[in-house]
Amino acid sequence: xxxxxxxxxxxxxxxxxxxxxxxxxxxxxxxxxxxxxxxxxxxxxxxxxxxxxxxxxxxxxxxxxxxxxxxxxxxxxxxxxxxxxxxxxxxxxxxxxxxxxxxxxxxxxxxxxxxxxxxxxxxxxxxxxxxxxxxxxxxxxxxxxxxxxxxxxxxxxxxxxxxxxxxxxxxxxxxxxxxxxxxxxxxxxxxxxxxxxxxxxxxxxxxxxxxxxxxxxxxxxxxxxxxxxxxxxxxxxxxxxxxxxxxxxxxxxxxxxxxxxxxxxxxxxxxxxxxxxxxxxxxxx
Numbered sequence: 181x182x183x184x185x186x187x188x189x190x191x192x193x194x195x196x197x198x199x200x201x202x203x204x205x206x207x208x209x210x211x212x213x214x215x216x217x218x219x220x221x222x223x224x225x226x227x228x229x230x231x232x233x234x235x236x237x238x239x240x241x242x243x244x245x246x247x248x249x250x251x252x253x254x255x256x257x258x259x260x261x262x263x264x265x266x267x268x269x270x271x272x273x274x275x276x277x278x279x280x281x282x283x284x285x286x287x288x289x290x291x292x293x294x295x296x297x298x299x300x301x302x303x304x305x306x307x308x309x310x311x312x313x314x315x316x317x318x319x320x321x322x323x324x325x326x327x328x329x330x331x332x333x334x335x336x337x338x339x340x341x342x343x344x345x346x347x348x349x350x351x352x353x354x355x356x357x358x359x360x361x362x363x364x365x366x367x368x369x370x371x372x373x374x375x376x377x378x379x380x381x382x383x384x385x386x387x388x389x390x391x392x393x394x395x396x397x398x399x400x401x402x403x404x405x406x407x408x409x410x411x412x413x414x415x416x417x418x419x420x421x422x423x424x425x426x427x428x429x430x431x432x433x434x435x436x437x438x439x440x441x442x443x444x445x446x447x448x449x450x451x452x453x454x455x456x457x458x459x460x461x462x463x464x465x
Contacts, residue, residue, distance in 0.1 A: 223463060223464060224463065225461060225462065225463055226350035226351060226352075226353065226358065226462045226463065227347065227348050227349065227350035227462055228348065229459055229460065230344075230345075230346060230347060230348045230459065230460045230461075231441070231457040231458070232250075232343060232344055232345050232441075232457060232458040233439065233440065233441025233457035233458075234341060234440060234441055235441060236440065236452075237438060237439070237440040237452050237453060237454065237455055238289050238341045238343060238438075238439045238440065239289060239290045239436045239437070239438050239439075239455075240287060240288070240289055240290075240343055240345075240436065240437045240439060241285075241287075241288065241289075241290050241311060241434055241435065241436040241437075242285075242286040242427055242434070243285070243286070243311075243313040243429065243433070243434045244284060244286035244313060244428055244429070245428055245429070245430070245431055246286070246385075246428055247376070247378055247380070247385060247386075247388070247392075247426040247427065247428045248284070248287040248385065248426060248428065249287050249380065249385065249424040249425065249426050250287050250343050250345040250424070250425055250426075250427065250458070251287060251343050251344060251345060251346070252287055252288045252338040252342070252343055253286075253287060253385070254335060254336065254337045254338075255282045255283045255285065255288075255336045256282065256283045256332075256333050256334060256335060256336055257280070257281065257282060257283075257296070257330045257331060257332055257333060257334040257335075257336055258275075258281030258283055258314055258315075258332065259281065259332045260274060260275035260279075260281030260315075261274070261275060261280050261281040261282075261330055261332075262332040263329055263330070263331070264329060265327065265328070265329050266296060266298045266304040266306065266321060266324075266325060266326075266328050266329065266330055267304070267321045267325075267326040267327065267328075268321070269306060269320070269321050270319065270321065275315065278317060278319045278320065279315050279316070279317050279319060280296070280306065280315065280319050280330075280336070281314060281315055282314060282315065282316060282336050283314065284313070284314060285312070285313060285314065285315070285316065286313075286428070287343075287427070288311055288338060289343065290309075290310060290311055290436065291308060291309045291310065291318075292307070292308060292338055292339075292341055293305065293306070293307050293308075293322070293338075293339050293340040294307075294308065294316070294336055294337060294338055295324075295335075295336070295337045295339055296330060296334065296335075296336050297330065297331075297334035297336070298324070298328030298329060298330050299325065299329050299331075300324070300325030300326075300328030301325065302324040302325050303325065303335075304321065304322075304323070304324040304325045304328060304330075305321075305322040305323045305324050305339075306319050306320065306321055306322060307319065307320050307322060308320075316336075343439065345424065345425050345439075345458050345460065346382050346422055346423060346460065347360055347421075347422055347461075347462050348460075348462075349420050349422045350420070350421060350422070350462045351418060351419070351420055351421075352416055352417050352418065352419050352420075352421060353417060353464035353465070354417045355417070355464065356413065356414055356415045356416065356417050357411065357412065357413045357414075357415065357465035358411075358412050358415065358462050358463060358464060359410070359411055359463045360379060360390075360409070360410045360412060360460065360461070360462050361407060361408065361409045361410070361460065361461045361463075362377065362406075362407070362408050362410070362425050362458070362459070362460050363405070363406065363408075363457075363458070363459045363460075364405075364406055364437050364438075364456070364457075364458045365403040365437065365438050365456050366403055366404060366406055366435060366436065366437045367402060367404065367436050367438070368397040368429065368434070368435045368436075369433050369434045369435075369436075370397075370430070370432055370433035371397060371398070372396065372397065372398070373397060373429065373430040373433040374394050374395065374396050374397075374430045375394070375397070375427060375428070375429045375430070375433075375435040376393070376394040376395075376427065376428050376429075377392060377395075377408055377425065377426065377427050378391075378392040378393070378410070378426045378427075379410050379412065379423040379425065379426060380423065380424050380426050381421070381422070381423060381424070382422040382423060383424070384424075385426070388426070389412050389423060390410045390411060390412040391410075391411075393408050393410065395408075402454070403436075403438050403454050403455060405456075411465070423460075425458070425460060437458060438455025438456070439455055439456075439457065439458050440453065440454075440455040440456060440457075441456075441457050
């Protein structure tokens, strides 16, 4: 179809580009959401890709069969540690020397520093060097409430490191559909076991916002790079969303994601340097 008389095009249809002529009135048309933000077209990134890339390696693990985020949700003291004097945790007889019983460790780093609610004027600061499904191991008292005791249900909060793995806030496009992609290096302890991944609204653990992706490890010798796409549909156009990456693993296995953001030209080839950034992107469909 030829251009209307008086309209000059730079090329032939269907890829014609209209050249603005002197005196021509031009009215741009854009789509914006209720916050005045542009609604981008299909294929465009809807927000800046996020990257959890700590300077030193942070292994984030789960032994749980239920989905958990990688953001170390606060947990509570388990019944096995009820009544223990927190300053003496290194020599506890129950549940064991250096062991703090907790409700869950799913999505926690395998080592870190925590605050533990204890009787007394302040919370107690404790370090740990390992995890099981319901125990922080290698615990050592640092400070706070030296004569305080812990009680079942008392708050246990991770203070260091503090993983942050989510898409970041984005505005749903007119289609109501996006593709979220997660990239990371992960390792499973039991060869041939399965691990599932999914997405939830930031700070929640249910419901899942899209179908899960389940993978089966061929071996357990080393971390394996993974890039997993998720199609999320039925979003409300113009509404803001933020999704957390979730994971769970088969009974009897541990799945660990190794996060690290080394930029050294001499990275050092050691187990403590295995891993890479955990990256999440969001694109319109």
